[in-house]
Amino acid sequence: MSLLEVQNLVVEFPGRRGTVRALDHISFDIAPGEILGVVGESGAGKSLTGAAIIGLLEPPGRIAGGQILLEGQRIDTLGEEAMRHIRGRRIGAIFQDPLTSLNPLYSVGRQLIETIQAHLPVGQAEARQRAVQLLKDTGIPAAEQRLDHYPHQFSGGMRQRVVIALALAAEPKLIVADEPTTALDVSIQAQIIMLLKNICRDRGAAVMLITHDMGVIAETCDRVAVMYAGRIAEIGPVHEVINHPAHPYTAGLMAAIPDIAQDRDILYQIDGAMPRPGAIPAGCAFHPRCPRAFDRCKAERPELLRAGATRAACWLHAGVVA
Ligand code: SF4
Numbered sequence: 001m002s003l004l005e006v007q008n009l010v011v012e013f014p015g016r017r018g019t020v021r022a023l024d025h026i027s028f029d030i031a032p033g034e035i036l037g038v039v040g041e042s043g044a045g046k047s048l049t050g051a052a053i054i055g056l057l058e059p060p061g062r063i064a065g066g067q068i069l070l071e072g073q074r075i076d077t078l079g080e081e082a083m084r085h086i087r088g089r090r091i092g093a094i095f096q097d098p099l100t101s102l103n104p105l106y107s108v109g110r111q112l113i114e115t116i117q118a119h120l121p122v123g124q125a126e127a128r129q130r131a132v133q134l135l136k137d138t139g140i141p142a143a144e145q146r147l148d149h150y151p152h153q154f155s156g157g158m159r160q161r162v163v164i165a166l167a168l169a170a171e172p173k174l175i176v177a178d179e180p181t182t183a184l185d186v187s188i189q190a191q192i193i194m195l196l197k198n199i200c201r202d203r204g205a206a207v208m209l210i211t212h213d214m215g216v217i218a219e220t221c222d223r224v225a226v227m228y229a230g231r232i233a234e235i236g237p238v239h240e241v242i243n244h245p246a247h248p249y250t251a252g253l254m255a256a257i258p259d260i261a262q263d264r265d266i267l268y269q270i271d272g273a274m275p276r277p278g279a280i281p282a283g284c285a286f287h288p289r290c291p292r293a294f295d296r297c298k299a300e301r302p303e304l305l306r307a308g309a310t311r312a313a314c315w316l317h318a319g320v321v322a
C-alpha cells in the first residue's frame, strides 16, 4: 500500500474577483521509505501541495476537490485537532526557515523532550536519552550539553539539524521538507540534504522533498514530480526524468543546469514566465512557452500519459503528434 496518496487534489483561493484555482487535479503517491522530490519554479504549487498534505493551508486557501490518504486513511477531511496530532506523530514537517519550527523561548532539549513525550509513551529519562541520540544522529557535537541551549545559540546549519531532529522525534513515517536548505549557506546545503536523506533512510521514513533545485533532486531522490502552473507536468524515476525528460518543460529545466545540459543533448532555454494562478492558459498550461506546441495543445488539457518509464502531461505522448 502507498504511504501517502494524493488523488485529484484541487486547492482554491476564493477572492473578491472570483475564485483562483492554485492546484488543479494533482495526483501522486509516495511509497514507504521513498524519497520523492517535488520540483518546479516558484509559484508552481510545490509548497501549496505540501501545506495541503500537512493541513496547514493558509486561509482563505481551501481544498476544493480530491482527497489525501495517509496509510489508507483520509486526512484531508480531519479537523485541526486531529491534524495537529497527525502532524506531530505521523508526518514531520521541515520548513525553509528553522526559526519558524523552533520556539525561541525554550531550550532545544525541552522542545525535543516535549515532542517525544507528547507522541510516544516514554518517561522523562528515556525521552531525554532519545533527545540526546537524535542530536547525535543529526551530527550535533556535544549533544548532551547542547540540550540545554536555546535556538539562537546555534548556527543556521546547526539549527536546521535541530529542526530535522525535532521532525523525527515522534518517529513519523513521512517527512515533508519544504526548501529545507534554501536559507542556509551554500557550503552547508549539501551536508544538510545528505543528512536528511541518510537519517530518513536509516529510520525508514519517506520524504517529500520540495525544492526548486534540480541538482538536489538528482542527488537525493528516488522519484521526482515536476510541477508547472499548479499541475504535475511529469513524474517518474529520477534518473529517467533527468536522462530522458518526456515533457518539454522538464527538458527546459534540465537545460538550465549546465552540468546536466552538457552531457545530454538539451540545448534550449525556456523563454517567458510561468503564468500566475488565475491566468492559466487553456489547454496545456505550458503551451505559450513550449517550443514543440501544436494545435491540440491550445485546446485540450493533457492528462498524465505514459512516456517510457515516466508519465508526462504532454500531447507528444498521445501518438497524435501533428
Ligand atoms: Fe508542449 Fe503541447 Fe506537450 Fe504542452 S502538450 S508540453 S504545449 S507539446
Ligand code: MG
Pocket (backbone or CB within 6 Å): 042, 043, 046, 047, 179
Ligand atoms: Mg515554496
